Amino acid sequence: MRRRVLTAAVVPLLGLPLAACSAGSPGAAQPAPPSASASASVPAARVAAPSTRPTPPAGGKGWTSRDIPVFPPAPPPAPIALPKGGSVPYLSRIPTRQPVAFITIDDGYLKSPEAPKLLAAAGVPVTLFLTTDAIRDDEPYFDRLRRHGAVIEAHTITHTELRGKSYAFQRHEICGSADRLGARYQRRPVLFRPPFGTRDATTLRAAHDCGIKAAFMWTETVHKGKVRYQEGRRVKPGDIILMHFRPAFVKDFLAALRAIHRAGLTPALLEDYIPG
Numbered sequence: 711m712r713r714r715v716l717t718a719a720v721v722p723l724l725g726l727p728l729a730a731c732s733a734g735s736p737g738a739a740q741p742a743p744p745s746a747s748a749s750a751s752v753p754a755a756r757v758a759a760p761s762t763r764p765t766p767p768a769g770g771k772g773w774t775s776r777d778i779p780v781f782p783p784a785p786p787p788a789p790i791a792l793p794k795g796g797s798v799p800y801l802s803r804i805p806t807r808q809p810v811a812f813i814t815i816d817d818g819y820l821k822s823p824e825a826p827k828l829l830a831a832a833g834v835p836v837t838l839f840l841t842t843d844a845i846r847d848d849e850p851y852f853d854r855l856r857r858h859g860a861v862i863e864a865h866t867i868t869h870t871e872l873r874g875k876s877y878a879f880q881r882h883e884i885c886g887s888a889d890r891l892g893a894r895y896q897r898r899p900v901l902f903r904p905p906f907g908t909r910d911a912t913t914l915r916a917a918h919d920c921g922i923k924a925a926f927m928w929t930e931t932v933h934k935g936k937v938r939y940q941e942g943r944r945v946k947p948g949d950i951i952l953m954h955f956r957p958a959f960v961k962d963f964l965a966a967l968r969a970i971h972r973a974g975l976t977p978a979l980l981e982d983y984i985p986g
């Protein structure tokens with residue numbers, strides 16, 4: 711009942727970023743004045759659209775705004791406590807009872823043109839664990855994602871397996887990627903995900919020494935539109951969903967959103983749950 715009320719309240723608001731998105735060009739040359747184009751286009755559309763000819767929903771290749779669930783607002787985030795010491799914790803989920811889950815998107819090899827539009831339309835935060843070698847050919851692409859709620863974190867330079875490697879090797883991969891991302895995107899990463907989710911004690915020590923606060927596994931993965939659960943068949947509060955920049959980006963992202971929505975949860979930003 712409560713959710714239904716909240717949903718109804720959110721629907722009209724969602725129209726604004728959609729209208730702004732479809733009106734604006736994805737080109738980086740326009741620094742996007744969304745409020746201006748939204749306020750100009752939305753009332754006009756409402757006046758001009760009689761009930762006999764509804765305006766088609768905004769969208770892109772393989773999706774429309776109707777595919778995007780409407781979520782209840784996320785609660786104010788309550789950051790977790792992190793253990794002190796010379797290593798970072800390795801977490802597969804955020805220990806919280808708040809009705810939230812986290813979407814993370816890894817690597818960055820394939821730059822789907824739909825991703826910026828989808829993120830803009832969905833209006834949900836995501837965390838990107840980017841490999842610097844993977845994004846080198848189009849770093850501005852990720853600026854566009856940042857403008858729509860993405861936060862960039864570290865995922866090594868070369869996407870190599872870290873486990874079993876020397877401290878110097880691991881430190882170079884972690885610090886090197888964090889330094890590069892910090893210089894390019896004006897925010898140095900504070901979170902880290904080791905490639906393949908494999909790590910050892912040296913990884914967590916090197917990450918700590920690189921200024922990282924926590925390293926992450928995941929609880930669900932999405933591939934080709936299918937959600938795979940580590941345990942159970944439902945996203946739980948605090949769960950972390952992993953997907954990649956792959957050809958099925960649209961299907962994967964929508965599947966992640968639907969799984970979170972079906973569980974009665976709202977996407978929240980992982981960084982908001984890590985103490986500052």
Ligand SMILES: [Zn+2]
Pocket residue numbers: 816817865869905906
């Ligand atoms: Zn990866």
